[in-house]
Amino acid sequence: MQDGRTTLSKFLIDTLDRRPSPHAGAGLSALLIDVAAAIKQISSALTRGALGGHYGSAQTFNTNGDEQKKLDVVTNEIFVQHCEWDGLLAAMVSEEMDDVHPVPDKYARGDYLLAFDPLDGSSNIDVNGVVGSIFSVLRRPDGMAEPCGEAAFLRPGHVQVAAGYAIYGPSTMLVLSVGNGTHAFTLERDVGNFVLTHTDIRIPDDTCEFAINASNERFWEPPVRRYVQECKDGRIGCRERDFNMRWIASMVAEVHRILMRGGVFMYPRDFRTSGLEGRLRLLYEANPMSFLVEQAGGLSITGRERVLDVVPRALHCRVPVILGSRNEVERIGRYHREHERGEDKPYTSPLFNERSLFLPEASA
Numbered sequence: 198m199q200d201g202r203t204t205l206s207k208f209l210i211d212t213l214d215r216r217p218s219p220h221a222g223a224g225l226s227a228l229l230i231d232v233a234a235a236i237k238q239i240s241s242a243l244t245r246g247a248l249g250g251h252y253g254s255a256q257t258f259n260t261n262g263d264e265q266k267k268l269d270v271v272t273n274e275i276f277v278q279h280c281e282w283d284g285l286l287a288a289m290v291s292e293e294m295d296d297v298h299p300v301p302d303k304y305a306r307g308d309y310l311l312a313f314d315p316l317d318g319s320s321n322i323d324v325n326g327v328v329g330s331i332f333s334v335l336r337r338p339d340g341m342a343e344p345c346g347e348a349a350f351l352r353p354g355h356v357q358v359a360a361g362y363a364i365y366g367p368s369t370m371l372v373l374s375v376g377n378g379t380h381a382f383t384l385e386r387d388v389g390n391f392v393l394t395h396t397d398i399r400i401p402d403d404t405c406e407f408a409i410n411a412s413n414e415r416f417w418e419p420p421v422r423r424y425v426q427e428c429k430d431g432r433i434g435c436r437e438r439d440f441n442m443r444w445i446a447s448m449v450a451e452v453h454r455i456l457m458r459g460g461v462f463m464y465p466r467d468f469r470t471s472g473l474e475g476r477l478r479l480l481y482e483a484n485p486m487s488f489l490v491e492q493a494g495g496l497s498i499t500g501r502e503r504v505l506d507v508v509p510r511a512l513h514c515r516v517p518v519i520l521g522s523r524n525e526v527e528r529i530g531r532y533h534r535e536h537e538r539g540e541d542k543p544y545t546s547p548l549f550n551e552r553s554l555f556l557p558e559a560s561a
């Protein structure tokens with residue numbers, strides 16, 4: 198480009214079309230441009246806020262039992278319309294559609310599969326908080342019969358050929374990986390271009406910041422309780438430094454902060470959910486985010502295994518997620534292993550040990 202800036206199209210042509218990767222194949226850049234077009238339209242709809250007439254409930258429920266907001270339905274439709282016509286996709290899966298959506302017969306079908314969460318963090322919509330969209334691209338397995346059904350999607354996240362999210366904050370950004378690092382583009386609204394602003398993002402290995410919905414503490418497993426308690430004990434505890442906590446209730450916003458400055462995000466297994474599955478959906482939340490985090494040098498685990506190695510059991514299955522700065526995620530994984538081996542002692546916070554100000558004698 199003459200002004201030295203790299204637009205999303207230039208980035209994709211340089212990275213994919215001029216140096217094709219063995220996994221990606223032809224057409225991926227065109228598909229990602231269509232995804233970006235959907236994101237621009239969603240960004241524009243969200244910017245109108247209450248004036249757009251899309252606030253409030255749609256009076257329907259998705260397959261996970263979550264109440265759908267009007268904007269969940271509208272943004273899902275925007276994704277479908279922008280991506281089903283181009284001859285590159287075979288089928289789609291979305292948080293807001295119960296079943297696989299095969300590309301309709303009136304359009305050509307291609308070799309890619311798209312899984313997406315069109316509006317992540319939708320409890321933030323009506324309060325004008327940060328929301329996002331998340332997407333994951335797979336290649337259709339060779340030799341699979343038409344039209345693609347569930348089996349095509351039920352593969353571990355390490356087979357993804359591209360993953361990304363859009364964050365609709367004060368600015369709209371698209372964060373993307375096609376397997377050669379994680380890169381971020383900022384939407385230049387008046388021109389309509391995504392411009393590369395963050396090349397090869399690296400998550401710092403260490404951090405003093407964690408994110409978890411602490412209201413669920415009573416349902417957590419012991420390794421997560423231990424980790425969070427140690428963080429909260431700060432410099433008087435075994436970590437010997439103070440930690441900060443954040444919770445935005447949008448996975449996109451949490452992951453974005455971690456990509457920008459490090460941190461750990463946890464939505465762990467808990468005893469509320471049957472089967473201890475966790476809250477986040479594997480295909481269109483945990484997998485794409487884990488791909489981006491690993492491509493930026495971080496880690497993403499369920500507590501017991503790498504998220505990208507989990508074989509999905511169902512389209513909308515959930516999984517525990519612990520991701521972010523490498524050394525902290527490794528530590529939490531170790532706490533899980535120690536717990537399984539019965540090696541973790543019941544944790545006593547230094548707030549209540551013999552040197553504490555909170556001892557009954559001291560406060561008497």
Ligand code: F6P
Pocket residue numbers: 317318319320410446447448449464476477482
């Ligand atoms: O999509 C699920 C999600 O909204 C995530 O974006 C977010 O991290 C989480 O759920 C918020 O959960 P809670 O309602 O427990 O705060």
Ligand code: MN
Pocket residue numbers: 314316317318448482
């Ligand atoms: Mn979501």
